[in-house]
Amino acid sequence: MxxxxxxxxxxxxxxxxxxxxxxxxxxxxxxxxxxxxxxxxxxxxxxxxxxxxxxxxxxxxxxxxxxxxxxxxxxxxxxxxxxxxxxxxxxxxxxxxxxxxxxxxxxxxxxxxxxxxxxxxxxxxxxxxxxxxxxxxxxxxxxxxxxxxxxxxxxxxxxxxxxxxxxxxxxxxxxxxxxxxxxxxxxxxxxxxxxxxxxxxxxxxxxxxxxxxxxxxxxxxxxxxxxxxxxxxxxxxxxxxxxxxxxxxxxxxxxxxxxxxxxxxxxxxxxxxxxxxxxGRAEDLKAMLPQFALPGEERFPVRDLPFIHRFNRPEAPDGTTLVLLHGTGGSEADLMPIARRIAPHSVLLGVRGRSTEEGTNRWFRRFDAATFDQADIRSEAEAFAAFVDGALAGYGLDADRLVFLGYSNGANLLAALIQLHPGIVRRAVLLRSAQVLQDPPTADLSATGVLMLNGGLDAYGRRAPELADALAGHGARVDVRELPVGHELTAEDAAEASEWIRTTSP
Incomplete structure (x- = not known):
């Protein structure tokens, strides 16, 4: 035996x-x-x-x-x-x-x-x-x-x-x-x-x-x-x-x-x-699974920053970095498959939200489906701004080649960050976003370009126009596109985001 x-x-x-x-x-x-x-x-x-x-x-x-x-x-x-x-x-x-x-x-x-x-x-x-x-x-x-x-x-x-x-x-x-x-x-x-x-x-x-x-x-x-x-x-x-x-x-x-x-x-x-x-999911999984280096191979040391994060590096990076903010219940890897389709040669930096709700990851607390903790939004936006500064310095990223991409709850935090900390985000793709700030500050957002991809059938999309008006009203270059979809992400999102990033590259 x-x-x-x-x-x-x-x-x-x-x-x-x-x-x-x-x-x-x-x-x-x-x-x-x-x-x-x-x-x-x-x-x-x-x-x-x-x-x-x-x-x-x-x-x-x-x-x-x-x-x-x-x-x-x-x-x-x-x-x-x-x-x-x-x-x-x-x-x-x-x-x-x-x-x-x-x-x-x-x-x-x-x-x-x-x-x-x-x-x-x-x-x-x-x-x-x-x-x-x-x-x-x-x-x-x-x-x-x-x-x-x-x-x-x-x-x-x-x-x-x-x-x-x-x-x-x-x-x-x-x-x-x-x-x-x-x-x-x-x-x-x-x-x-x-x-x-x-x-x-x-x-x-x-x-x-x-x-x-x-x-x-x-x-x-x-x-x-x-x-x-x-x-x-x-x-x-x-x-x-x-x-x-x-x-x-x-x-x-x-x-x-x-x-x-x-x-x-x-x-x-x-x-x-x-x-x-x-x-059938091979390429998506390759983007999601964590990368590592064997002894003797080139490696990128992980910096101690306020948010859990993960990089995915393509074989031939073009100098662009996509910073990814997941939706409710997601993780730092969730958006990597669609991000890899959007920008095949970009470095992907996935970040995990720090707020939790019934065991799921979020970016800020909410009191109910339409009422959000304003103090928590401001606190987490400030922490994320510090994270971006730390990532730029610690990993040697090019601020001019950063593109931020957020989905749902992550897009909402990203939109708040743009309004609360002008200049941190220069280009952003907001997927199914909404205005979550009750009293957005007056700020000069002329240095920021934003693509908003809204779902025409999205039940959560009623506050998207309010956000677009707030951003544009303070000088941001806002491109709003409505897709014939609901809250879910589709191949059309990837195509629209890819084209916008390509045409707005410095």
Whole structure:
């Protein structure tokens, strides 16, 4: 029977820091970059040995700027990686030099252990034990030594893990060690703890190896009386998902087809792949997924600014930057697909609003559908003006080549910014906008050009003419175009905005 750990999947809130730690510090190889199979708008990175061999794989779902998860019952607590027994001293010095949080070295189950924390707070144990891998990398861990899981039903969890080829071995305090042919699972009983909450730094699941699809089918049949199971084709392996009696998410994953099914061994990790069923959205997804640089590649350091933001850089930028303000419930990536169609060679700077309403992102508070918090609008407009100044200085952007594009709630904040802070915005595209300022100030807006794209069938568009009059009345160059659509965005919006940006370029 094939046994042992296939991979561990975690969650990161900072893709660049994650790559820097697992490739730059640990020395693993990025063997695959994909859009998530469950959610293609979520980047998925896979690290491993030189060939991405089962048992060496650490994978991460990228939740950019997400909050940290909560450690608790029903989760994997930490992952252990094997390194040569005599190398822990070197790893200790390397971690100290890199200012990486650490504990140890210590002894656990007779093995030397050094605990580190990755940038999201995930505990990564380096264990001094010889564990060969098919394609070792110089100076890097060889493979996964094991995982530690937290459970309040230790005996039942141990019995369940035994289904995947593990047997009880040593016990140390409240921890029962289970061993397979190649690695270990440490089951730690933690009665009285709170349940875990998903988020950055908290592992999502651990996957155990299955020889082939027949093994997956057999496991599913064996679990038919246990509870719900799901089987998914993840292209690189076939997976069965199930939860143990304590709620720990476990996966059974086949060894094949493997990481080389769509890339030659020398090219692993270089190409962004998307799930086959998302082929029709490929270009949009490429614009939305966060970008990063591998060690040695050119990179753009992220500046500490008042708003969460993300860049998307085309292969041949033309010097223009589109600053994107999403609508209610959106994110910094939402407008990137349409923005990429509007300006194929522009750098895109997506920004996330800081106000929230019932868990959705917004740019300012509202009291009801038509009454807005005027103090909050002014406060957030002032903060956004500071963000623009910081972005111009921190990223070396050209103020004359900035174009601001806002949709719905984002367009409304952008319109308020134009009126409250003249000169910050020189060119703006307002998609489905309205006047939200009750007492707009008197200001000289002659330095600003605005394209307003209104929906003729838009139920929210009744205050658009008021906004157009206010902008034009204070000297802005306003081009109002009404499209035969509602509040939704269409290809006609992209075409009109693209033509306007082209004809108004300095």
């Amino acid at each position: 094939t046994s042992g750990i296939h991979h561990l999947t975690g969650i990161t809130a900072d893709v660049q820091a994650n790559v820097d730690f697992y490739v730059g510090f640990l020395g693993l190889r990025l063997v695959k970059r994909t859009g998530g199979f469950a959610d293609a708008e979520q980047l998925h990175l896979i690290y491993g040995d030189g060939l991405g061999s089962p048992g060496s794989l650490l994978t991460f779902l990228v939740w950019e700027a997400a909050g940290r998860g909560r450690t608790g019952i029903g989760q994997v607590l930490e992952v252990a990686l094997a390194v040569p027994p005599g190398s822990l001293g070197e790893w200790l010095g390397k971690a100290l030099a890199a200012n990486i949080p650490l504990e140890g070295p210590s002894r656990e189950f007779g093995e030397s252990v050094l605990r580190l924390k990755d940038p999201d707070g995930l505990i990564v144990k380096l264990v001094g034990v010889d564990m060969p891998t098919p394609a070792p990398l110089s100076g890097a861990p060889t493979r996964i030594r094991g995982v530690t899981v937290l459970t309040d039903r230790a005996a039942e969890t141990a019995d369940f893990v035994a289904r995947f080829g593990y047997r009880p071995e040593q016990r140390s305090g409240l921890t029962q060690r289970m061993v397979s042919e190649s690695d270990v699972v440490d089951i730690r009983e933690v009665s009285g703890f709170v349940p875990s909450v998903p988020g950055a730094g908290v592992p999502d699941h651990v996957a155990f190896r299955a020889a082939d699809a027949d093994a997956i089918r057999s496991m599913r049949i064996a679990l038919k009386d246990h509870g719900p199971t799901e089987v998914h084709d993840r292209k690189y392996f076939l997976s069965l998902y199930v939860r143990d009696p304590a709620g720990i998410l476990l996966e059974h994953a086949t060894d094949g087809p493997g990481m080389t099914v769509d890339e030659a061994p020398d090219d692993l990790g270089r190409t962004l792949f998307l799930p086959p069923h998302e082929a």
